[in-house]
Amino acid sequence: MAQPTVGILHPGSMGAAVAACAATNAAAVLWCQAGRSTASVERAAQFGLTSVATLPELLDRSDIVISLCPPAAAEGLSREVAGHAFTGVYVEANAINPERSRRIAELLEPKASVVDGGVIGSPPVGGKTPTLFLSGPATAAARVEALFAGTAVQTKMLGPEVWSASALKLSYATFQKASRVLVALSFGLAREYGVDQELLDVAARRRDSYLSEPRYIAKTAARAWRWGPELEEAADALAAAGLPPEMLRAAVSTLARWNDAKDDSELTLTDALDRLAQP
Structure with missing residues (x-):
C-alpha cells in the first residue's frame, strides 16, 4: 500500500513532534500556515513539516488528518473539516471528554472514518516515548498504528468505541x-x-x-x-x-x-x- 499523506491540525509542541514521527511512514506531512503564530511556523520548520496555504488544500491532499489542538478548539475545528466533506481518516487526538468525542464522530461520519486518540506522555523528542491510545473502527485505527510503526510514538488499540481513548x-x-x-x-x-x-x-x-x-x-x-x-x-x-x-x-x-x-x-x-x- 502506498504511503499516506498526513495533515496535522495544528503543530503545537506535541502535535509537531507527533507529526514528525508520522513522517517516517508518510509520503508527506502537511500543515496549514494560515492564521498560525510565528512560533508555529518556526516549530513546523524545525520538524520538517510541509506548509500549505489553506485548510481545504490540506484536506484535499491528506489521507489521514490528526487533530492535536487546545481542547476548546477541537469541536470547532472538526466542524470546519466536516464543512469541507473530508473523506479520509480523522484522528481526534485532543484531550476532550467522551461526549465531545462522540459528537465529533457523529459530525464527520459516515464520510470520514473517525478514530479517537489520546496521547499520554511527553512529546516524542529527546528519547521520550509517549503512547497514542486509539479507539474506533479497527481498519481505520490500523492505518494510524501503521503510521507510527517503528517511531518514538507507541500505539495501543483499546477497542471499537469511539470514546474510549478520550476517557x-x-x-x-x-x-x-x-x-x-x-x-x-x-x-x-x-x-x-x-x-x-x-x-x-x-x-x-x-x-x-x-x-x-x-x-x-x-x-x-x-x-x-x-x-x-x-x-x-x-x-x-x-x-x-x-x-x-x-x-x-x-x-x-x-x-x-x-x-x-x-x-x-x-x-x-x-x-x-x-x-x-x-x-
Whole structure:
C-alpha cells in the first residue's frame, strides 16, 4: 500500500513532534500556515513539516488528518473539516471528554472514518516515548498504528468505541495534572509561613511524591493555559459520570492565575509562586 499523506491540525509542541514521527511512514506531512503564530511556523520548520496555504488544500491532499489542538478548539475545528466533506481518516487526538468525542464522530461520519486518540506522555523528542491510545473502527485505527510503526510514538488499540481513548486520557489527566496543581498550592502555603524548605525535606523522605519536585511548579505555570481547558473537560466527564467535579473546577480556577505565563520557559519557581498569590 502506498504511503499516506498526513495533515496535522495544528503543530503545537506535541502535535509537531507527533507529526514528525508520522513522517517516517508518510509520503508527506502537511500543515496549514494560515492564521498560525510565528512560533508555529518556526516549530513546523524545525520538524520538517510541509506548509500549505489553506485548510481545504490540506484536506484535499491528506489521507489521514490528526487533530492535536487546545481542547476548546477541537469541536470547532472538526466542524470546519466536516464543512469541507473530508473523506479520509480523522484522528481526534485532543484531550476532550467522551461526549465531545462522540459528537465529533457523529459530525464527520459516515464520510470520514473517525478514530479517537489520546496521547499520554511527553512529546516524542529527546528519547521520550509517549503512547497514542486509539479507539474506533479497527481498519481505520490500523492505518494510524501503521503510521507510527517503528517511531518514538507507541500505539495501543483499546477497542471499537469511539470514546474510549478520550476517557482514558482524561482519567489519567485527572490525577496527573491536578496533582501538580496541589503541589503548587502546598508550596505556596509553606512559603507564606516560611516552612517551604522543611516541606521539601519532608517530601524528600517519601518516594514518588510530586512534593519532592517543586521545580516542576514553574513548568506547570507555563502549561496552565493548556492544562486548564483539559481539566475542565475532565470535570465535565466526571459530572457526566455522576462523580463530583468540584475539585477539578477549583484546579482550573487555580491554573487561570498563570494564564499570562503561557509557554514561558524562563519562569522561575519564585515567579510562579508570586503569580499564584495574586488574584
